[in-house]
Amino acid sequence: MRQILITGGAGFIGSHLTRTLLERGDAVSILDNLSTGRLENVDDFIGHERFSFAFDDIRNEQVLDRLASQAHVIVHLAAAVGVELVVERPAETIETNVLGTHLVLEAARRYRCRTLVASTSEVYGKGVRIPFDEEDDLLLGPSSRSRWCYAASKLLDEFLALATYREYELPVTIIRFFNTVGPGQTGRYGMVIPRFVGQALRGEPLTVYGSGMQSRCFCHVADTVEAVLAIIDASDSTAGQIYNVGSTNEISINALAQAVIERSDSASTIKRIPYNEAYGPGFEDMERRVPKVDKIRGAVGWTANRTLEEILDDVIDYERKRLRRPEQRHGR
Ligand code: NAD
Numbered sequence: 001m002r003q004i005l006i007t008g009g010a011g012f013i014g015s016h017l018t019r020t021l022l023e024r025g026d027a028v029s030i031l032d033n034l035s036t037g038r039l040e041n042v043d044d045f046i047g048h049e050r051f052s053f054a055f056d057d058i059r060n061e062q063v064l065d066r067l068a069s070q071a072h073v074i075v076h077l078a079a080a081v082g083v084e085l086v087v088e089r090p091a092e093t094i095e096t097n098v099l100g101t102h103l104v105l106e107a108a109r110r111y112r113c114r115t116l117v118a119s120t121s122e123v124y125g126k127g128v129r130i131p132f133d134e135e136d137d138l139l140l141g142p143s144s145r146s147r148w149c150y151a152a153s154k155l156l157d158e159f160l161a162l163a164t165y166r167e168y169e170l171p172v173t174i175i176r177f178f179n180t181v182g183p184g185q186t187g188r189y190g191m192v193i194p195r196f197v198g199q200a201l202r203g204e205p206l207t208v209y210g211s212g213m214q215s216r217c218f219c220h221v222a223d224t225v226e227a228v229l230a231i232i233d234a235s236d237s238t239a240g241q242i243y244n245v246g247s248t249n250e251i252s253i254n255a256l257a258q259a260v261i262e263r264s265d266s267a268s269t270i271k272r273i274p275y276n277e278a279y280g281p282g283f284e285d286m287e288r289r290v291p292k293v294d295k296i297r298g299a300v301g302w303t304a305n306r307t308l309e310e311i312l313d314d315v316i317d318y319e320r321k322r323l324r325r326p327e328q329r330h331g332r
Helices: 012-023 039-045 061-070 083-088 090-111 148-168 192-202 221-233 253-263 275-279 294-300 308-324
Strands: 003-007 027-032 051-055 073-076 114-120 172-177 206-209 215-217 242-245 250-252 270-273
Touching: 003 012, 003 061, 012 027, 012 039, 012 221, 027 061, 039 051, 061 090, 073 090, 073 221, 083 090, 083 148, 083 275, 090 114, 090 148, 114 148, 114 221, 148 172, 172 221, 192 206, 192 253, 192 308, 206 253, 206 275, 215 253, 221 242, 221 294, 242 294, 250 253, 253 270, 253 308, 270 275
Parallel strands: 003 027, 003 073, 027 051, 073 114, 114 172, 172 242, 206 270
Antiparallel strands: 215 250
């Protein structure tokens, strides 16, 4: 039995990962301040003999040290996440992502923990060479636009993780997650699928930001969890490496909105909102974001298998059940 510490374990990806690890017999401790995570994500595990939850900030060094001292593997997911949150609170984003990762890597070094660090497709910035390859040059927007502080902070995390691997031989792997979706993701911070599904189920217009011609590839969180498990289980050959993890099936946001309406049998319409109304003046979005996944396929045999229809059905089912609960009806 291995002890896995998941920072951000009460979040969307973290709670799905926790469930799968417990199911297969590992022990899981999570460290989460519930800033964007939810207690209901981990309700099922409370009382489980192989599960523990530290409700705290990753920047609490004492707590982090204690948890790392007991862990074989650290999966570092805790971060300021979501475009709206990042635009609203850029200083907090940078502090959480950069200082938080620094402290996690220091703790991992003290106890020689195998470590996985979550990065993001946002680091590809305004790149136009599709699909995005891990070795591509990266082109971020100017620092005067807060939106880019998320990508920049995650990129610094990558440099720090790779430097720690090279200088201290800590086995660290970086995962660049592309859009990951599925049941349990909150729509509060601008995540598009839960937002659309919530709007469709409430009969409200689905708000598409910009022209809706921008496209994304959506990966079911169950596929993402399989990628993380494959890397946890892989030999040290994945240490010091960066892997894209995402689906390669591309869909425009307009087509996505239409698919959500159809699969939820909704009477909702689609309403387009200019970016500057949604996020404030000067917001820049990426038109396309498609991962090249040859590297992770070659290393651990992983590819995303689940379809967009499966993703939407799972999210619609989850959100329907949530809406039926009286306390959820008014607060999203
Ligand atoms: P999430 O917001 O659900 O999870 C992040 C978790 O970290 C939350 O539970 C939050 O409460 C916790 N957290 C934030 N700051 C913290 C702090 N200072 N101390 C302790 N806990 C803190 O988001 P997610 O979608 O599960 O993302 C997990 C990771 O994957 C993040 O690092 C994110 O950048 C990365 N990622 C996710 C996606 C995606 O599409 N979901 C895409 C790219 C990258």
